[in-house]
Structure formats: structure tokens, C-alpha cells
Amino acid sequence: MNIKNRLIRRINELWAHKIFRYTLILHSFYFILSIVLFFILYREKNDFIIFYNVGKVFLNDIENLYNQTYYLWDFRYFPLSALFFIALSIFNFEVAFIIFNVFNVFLNILICHLLYKIIMLVRYKDHERHDKRVIIYLCIYLMGLPHVLNYIYGQINLYITFFIILSLYIFLKYNNLKWQFLGSVILGLSIIIKPTAFFLIPFLIILNYNLEKRKLVFDLSRSLVRILGVITPVLFNLIPFILYPSLLEGFLDTNFTGSNPIALNFSFSISKLITNFCYFFNVPFNQLIVLLVVICIIGGLGFIIFLLRRFDNNAIIYGYAFGIIIMLLAYFDSWDHHLLNLTPILIIIIFNQPRRSNITEPIKLSLYFLNFFDLAFVGIWYLIYPLFPYNIEATFFLILAFYGISKHCLLKKSKRDKED
Amino acid sequence: MKQKSSFFNFLLSFLIISFIASNVNATSYRFGVYENQELVWRCKLCNQGEMDNIFGIDWNEDGILKNLSQGSRMKWKINSVNVNESFIKFNFSIWEWTRKSLWGVKDNDSEIMFFSNPRDYSHELNFTYYSSLVPFIFPIPVGEYIGGLNLNKWYDVDNRVLPTLNAEIGKDEISPGVPSLEIKIIAIYNDQGILNSYKLYTAGNVVIIEISFDFLPFYVIPTLIGLIFVFFLSTTLYFVKKRKAIRPEKNFIVK
Numbered sequence: 001m002n003i004k005n006r007l008i009r010r011i012n013e014l015w016a017h018k019i020f021r022y023t024l025i026l027h028s029f030y031f032i033l034s035i036v037l038f039f040i041l042y043r044e045k046n047d048f049i050i051f052y053n054v055g056k057v058f059l060n061d062i063e064n065l066y067n068q069t070y071y072l073w074d075f076r077y078f079p080l081s082a083l084f085f086i087a088l089s090i091f092n093f094e095v096a097f098i099i100f101n102v103f104n105v106f107l108n109i110l111i112c113h114l115l116y117k118i119i120m121l122v123r124y125k126d127h128e129r130h131d132k133r134v135i136i137y138l139c140i141y142l143m144g145l146p147h148v149l150n151y152i153y154g155q156i157n158l159y160i161t162f163f164i165i166l167s168l169y170i171f172l173k174y175n176n177l178k179w180q181f182l183g184s185v186i187l188g189l190s191i192i193i194k195p196t197a198f199f200l201i202p203f204l205i206i207l208n209y210n211l212e213k214r215k216l217v218f219d220l221s222r223s224l225v226r227i228l229g230v231i232t233p234v235l236f237n238l239i240p241f242i243l244y245p246s247l248l249e250g251f252l253d254t255n256f257t258g259s260n261p262i263a264l265n266f267s268f269s270i271s272k273l274i275t276n277f278c279y280f281f282n283v284p285f286n287q288l289i290v291l292l293v294v295i296c297i298i299g300g301l302g303f304i305i306f307l308l309r310r311f312d313n314n315a316i317i318y319g320y321a322f323g324i325i326i327m328l329l330a331y332f333d334s335w336d337h338h339l340l341n342l343t344p345i346l347i348i349i350i351f352n353q354p355r356r357s358n359i360t361e362p363i364k365l366s367l368y369f370l371n372f373f374d375l376a377f378v379g380i381w382y383l384i385y386p387l388f389p390y391n392i393e394a395t396f397f398l399i400l401a402f403y404g405i406s407k408h409c410l411l412k413k414s415k416r417d418k419e420d
Numbered sequence: 421m422k423q424k425s426s427f428f429n430f431l432l433s434f435l436i437i438s439f440i441a442s443n444v445n446a447t448s449y450r451f452g453v454y455e456n457q458e459l460v461w462r463c464k465l466c467n468q469g470e471m472d473n474i475f476g477i478d479w480n481e482d483g484i485l486k487n488l489s490q491g492s493r494m495k496w497k498i499n500s501v502n503v504n505e506s507f508i509k510f511n512f513s514i515w516e517w518t519r520k521s522l523w524g525v526k527d528n529d530s531e532i533m534f535f536s537n538p539r540d541y542s543h544e545l546n547f548t549y550y551s552s553l554v555p556f557i558f559p560i561p562v563g564e565y566i567g568g569l570n571l572n573k574w575y576d577v578d579n580r581v582l583p584t585l586n587a588e589i590g591k592d593e594i595s596p597g598v599p600s601l602e603i604k605i606i607a608i609y610n611d612q613g614i615l616n617s618y619k620l621y622t623a624g625n626v627v628i629i630e631i632s633f634d635f636l637p638f639y640v641i642p643t644l645i646g647l648i649f650v651f652f653l654s655t656t657l658y659f660v661k662k663r664k665a666i667r668p669e670k671n672f673i674v675k
């Protein structure tokens with residue numbers, strides 16, 4: 001059967017599911033709404049303006065890549081990320097936005113396809129053999145409200161999600177070093193575009209101290225290949241940094257020490273909650289120290305728990321979840337649309353757990369909240385910020401997911417067998 | 421066939437909407453205040469000693485910060501608002517910073533004027549004619565207006581969430597000896613373009629002046645109470661549900 005026939009047959013199969021039809025309608029609505037809102041309200045005020053401009057600045061005036069007068073809002077990613085947007089800058093702005101968002105929809109289809117493949121690969125043995133439940137969860141992902149903001153703002157989170165999921169698929173599917181290297185390079189590419197996956201790097205190291213057997217496992221060659229693979233694309237950024245030293249200064253200032261990290265906003269990261277508290281109550285603080293302390297506590301805790309995990313099979317899924325949650329909890333700016341990087345991983349974890357596992361409960365709760373309700377709390381933040389400038393709800397559910405994953409990592413073998 | 425024509429109808433409507441929307445006129449700016457409106461700001465914090473050190477002892481003898489001290493208030497009453505193609509301006513009476521509870525007679529009349537188009541300023545702007553170094557009011561939509569200004573290197577506009585004008589001014593950058601230390605200002609405006617929160621920082625993010633608009637929108641407290649109520653209700657329901665789920669197992673063990 002050729003690809004076209006297979007595709008038609010698959011679409012017909014999916015079409016038979018009511019939830020799939022609703023999802024398609026809802027997701028199309030998100031897409032059309034984003035285009036209409038862009039033309040009516042957000043043409044001069046969205047994130048895409050930055051991506052569109054950065055390609056031009058990179059080509060014409062690279063030394064001023066971090067000169068924020070060129071942008072509506074600060075450009076803060078690695079210099080080579082601009083390369084991804086050069087192609088868009090040849091179109092006029094409106095056409096570029098539409099092309100960009102059409103590509104976002106296409107990426108969502110690819111993400112769902114990869115998610116399906118990963119779930120089928122790692123699904124726990126006691127799950128239903130048919131794929132109805134998998135389709136439901138893929139629909140839940142596609143119905144997620146963070147997509148609305150992602151489309152309206154012309155954001156690049158789906159690129160990151162795609163690279164993250166693709167690298168995860170490669171790690172899970174292919175075991176040889178060549179593929180492991182390729183998976184890491186793909187993850188490195190995602191870090192170039194946006195450093196969301198930066199804290200995934202330590203979780204690529206295959207290191208495990210088995211508490212029950214009191215045995216340390218360390219796969220040096222595989223770990224080295226993975227770290228080398230992920231760091232190589234990121235290191236290419238040293239070239240523009242070395243050629244134009246002002247770029248490094250601009251990059252560090254925009255990300256860590258400038259006035260941006262102080263500003264009051266509804267980011268749900270712990271660092272931002274702390275700086276919002278300090279801003280509100282006039283507590284003197286150093287934003288870099290706040291960031292480092294939160295990274296050390298949350299990141300350190302996550303890494304130690306991952307190191308002491310009591311299982312080996314598919315451990316990388318949990319490493320990915322830890323890495324993304326740590327980034328969302330630690331870095332200053334964590335917005336609703338960034339959750340699109342996490343929700344697919346939570347869905348994979350739900351399927352990797354036994355069907356009636358207690359551990360999935362906090363993860364499911366987090367998934368539903370982050371996917372459907374968090375956006376409402378962003379709106380509520382605007383209503384209450386004069387008295388309570390903290391968007392703590394998403395923080396709570398991220399910590400809940402962190403707790404669920406930690407619980408799974410530290411679950412004793414006897415209890416794990418009982419769950420089976 | 422029917423499906424095909426529906427698709428084309430849909431596509432056509434979408435293109436028409438997009439075309440109409442893309443021809444919406446450029447933003448027109450105005451003030452978010454109206455005649456006879458009273459605006460009151462309160463100074464929550466004022467470190468006189470540090471201000472004397474940074475700006476000299478006469479920093480509060482004149483200008484918009486005249487007589488500023490911790491606990492004092494300043495009132496403006498809008499007299500008239502005028503908007504034309506080139507300018508937008510308003511006249512107002514001012515009651516300077518005072519700690520008295522009764523306002524008494526106004527201290528002065530003044531006028532604030534902006535170009536109707538922020539891009540009409542031909543030179544790099546700074547706001548050194550305000551001793552606060554940022555205006556107390558901007559035309560609306562405020563985010564777009566301040567985003568469109570050609571500000572000098574001290575200023576950085578952050579419109580992502582709340583319209584915010586940040587300023588970082590190095591030692592001696594205003595005039596020799598002023599400021600004597602690097603300072604930082606974070607000015608947040610409300611959707612009416614009125615300065616909602618003003619904080620002047622010195623080294624180590626230490627606040628030495630805090631001024632806030634003395635007005636709390638009516639919805640803030642009810643929303644906050646509602647949120648706390650929902651939080652407690654959902655937590656209680658969660659634990660009740662959890663207890664119910666555990667109970668049958670316990671009963672089984674007892675039996």
C-alpha cells in the first residue's frame with residue numbers, strides 16, 4: 001500500500017473518533033483565531049516581530065544583534081538561532097506570519113505522529129491493546145489552550161517540542177552510538193533555537209546509583225557521545241561570540257543581569273515568584289543569585305533523584321521531564337505557551353506507567369491543569385496583581401508533576417512489582 | 421462537490437476578513453484621563469539621605485518631586501484635554517506633595533503635551549525635565565506609544581506584560597556629579613497611561629523611592645477573595661474524594 005493510501009486510510013480511521021473530529025474543529029479554530037487576531041490586534045505587538053527582525057539584523061548588522069532598539073521586545077536567544085528565521089525575512093511581514101503559523105500546524109501533526117510512535121514503543125504492558133486511549137491523549141494535547149497563545153504570538157515552541165520529541169524517539173528506538181549522537185545533535189539544535197532544553201543536558205548522562213543493589217552504573221562512552229552531540233551545535237555559537245565580543249555582553253545582559261529579569265510579570269517560575277515578591281515588598285535582591293540558588297535547589301534535587309532512580313528502562317523519558325520542569329521552574333520567564341514543551345512528555349509518562357498506577361494521578365492532574373486551565377489564571381493575574389502579583393497555580397502543578405516523577409524514580413522494587 | 425464549495429466559501433471568507441483586518445487604520449493616540457478627574461499618588465518610601473547623596477540636597481526643592489517625603493501625597497485635577505492632529509495635551513491643577521490629610525488650595529496649574537504620533541519626535545528623548553526622570557502620564561494605548569518613542573540609551577521599554585519604562589542611568593550621566601551613583605528606575609503604567617508604580621533603585625536593587633497611584637480597581641479584592649475561596653474549596657474536595665477512595669480498602673482490612 002502506498003503512502004497516500006495509507007494516509008487516507010489512517011485519516012478515515014481517526015475520523016471515526018468523535019473526539020478527533022472535535023479536536024480538528026477546535027484546533028482549526030485556534031489557528032484561524034490567531035490569524036484574525038494578528039491582523040486586528042497583534043500585528044504590531046507579538047513575538048513573531050522579533051523572530052522576523054532578527055533574521056534581517058543577523059544578515060545586515062550582526063554586531064547589533066542584541067541591541068534591543070531593533071526589537072519590540074528583547075531578543076535573548078543564542079546568536080545562531082537567527083539563522084532559522086532568515087528565510088522568513090525574505091517575505092513581507094504578514095505573509096511570513098501566515099507561513100510561519102501554517103508550518104506550526106504542520107509541526108503539530110509531526111509531533112503527534114512522533115508522540116504516537118513513542119507511546120507505542122514505551123506503553124506499559126497492561127494498557128489497552130487498541131489505540132483509542134492514545135488518540136484521546138493526542139487530542140488532549142492538540143486541544144490544549146497553550147496552542148492559542150503559541151499561534152497568536154507567533155512563537156517558536158513547537159520547533160523546540162518537535163526537536164525534543166524527535167531526539168527522544170531516536171534515543172528510545174535506536175541504541176547504537178551513531179544514532180545516540182544524532183539524537184543529541186537534534187537536541188542541541190533545539191537549544192540553539194531556544195534554550196528550553198538546556199537543563200536536559202545533565203540528564204543525558206547515563207549514570208545511576210542503585211540504592212537497593214548499592215551499585216553505581218556509568219556508561220562512559222554513551223554519555224560522552226550524547227554530551228558531545230548536544231554541545232557541538234551549541235558551541236558553534238562561540239564563533240559569532242568570538243568574532244563579535246559585544247554579542248556575548250549583550251547576550252548575558254539580556255538574559256541574566258539587565259532590567260528584564262526584574263520586571264513584574266505573570267511568569268510562573270519560582271525565580272520570578274521570588275523576584276516579584278522582592279519587587280513588591282522592596283526587598284533588595286540580585287537576580288543572578290536568585291536564579292543560581294533556584295537552579296541549584298530544584299536542578300540539584302531533580303538530578304540527585306534521577307541519579308538514585310530504581311529503574312533503568314526508558315529512564316530518559318523521566319530525565320527529559322525533569323530537565324524541562326527544572327527549566328520552567330528555574331528560569332525567569334516561563335509562560336503558558338512554554339508548556340507545549342512539557343505536555344507531550346507528561347502524556348508519554350502516563351502511558352509508560354502501569355494503567356492503574358498511583359503515580360499517574362499527580363501527573364494527570366498537572367497535565368489537565370497546564371493544558372486547559374492555566375491560561376485562565378494568566379487572565380486572573382491581571383485582575384489581582386496590584387495586591388497579589390504571583391501566578392502560583394502553574395508553579396504548584398509543575399511541582400506536583402515533579403513530585404510524581406520523583407516518586408516514580410524512588411519507588412522501591414517491591415512496591416513497583418505490587419503495582420504491576 | 422458540496423464539500424469543495426464549502427471549502428472555497430470558507431477560504432474566501434477568511435481572505436476577506438484578513439484583508440479587511442489588514443486595512444485597519446494606524447493607531448490614534450489620546451489621553452486616558454477626562455475633565456475633572458482627580459489623580460492621587462502616594463509616596464510609600466523615600467530615603468531622603470540617599471536621595472541627597474545621589475542628586476544633591478536640592479533634589480526636592482522644585483519640579484514634580486517638590487516636597488516629596490515618605491507618606492506624602494500629590495494630587496492632579498484635570499481641567500481640560502485637547503487632542504488634534506499634531507498634539508495631545510491637557511491642563512491640570514496640581515497639589516504638590518504634602519502629608520496633610522486635607523488638600524486645601526491648589527499649588528499650581530500646569531500643562532502636559534505630547535506629539536500625537538510618538539514617531540514625530542525628531543531627536544532622542546530623555547525625560548530629564550521631570551525630576552522623576554519619567555513622566556507621570558503617557559497617551560494611550562500606552563504600550564504602543566512608549567514603544568514608538570525614540571528614547572535615549574538610558575531607557576528600555578518592556579511591553580510584554582505591563583507597560584513598563586525602565587531606566588538605567590550611570591554615574592554623572594545627567595550632569596557632573598548627578599547622579600553620584602548608578603540608578604535604576606522601573607515605572608509601570610496602567611491601561612489609562614497613568615503611572616501606577618514608580619521605583620527608584622540604587623546599587624544592589626535597593627529601593628530609595630517608591631510612589632504608587634492611589635487607586636485600587638474595584639475588581640481586585642473580590643477576585644482575590646474568589647480565588648482563595650476556589651483554592652480552599654478544591655483542596656477540600658480533593659481530600660474528601662481521596663478519603664472516600666481509601667475508606668473501602670480500610671473497611672475491607674478491618675473485616
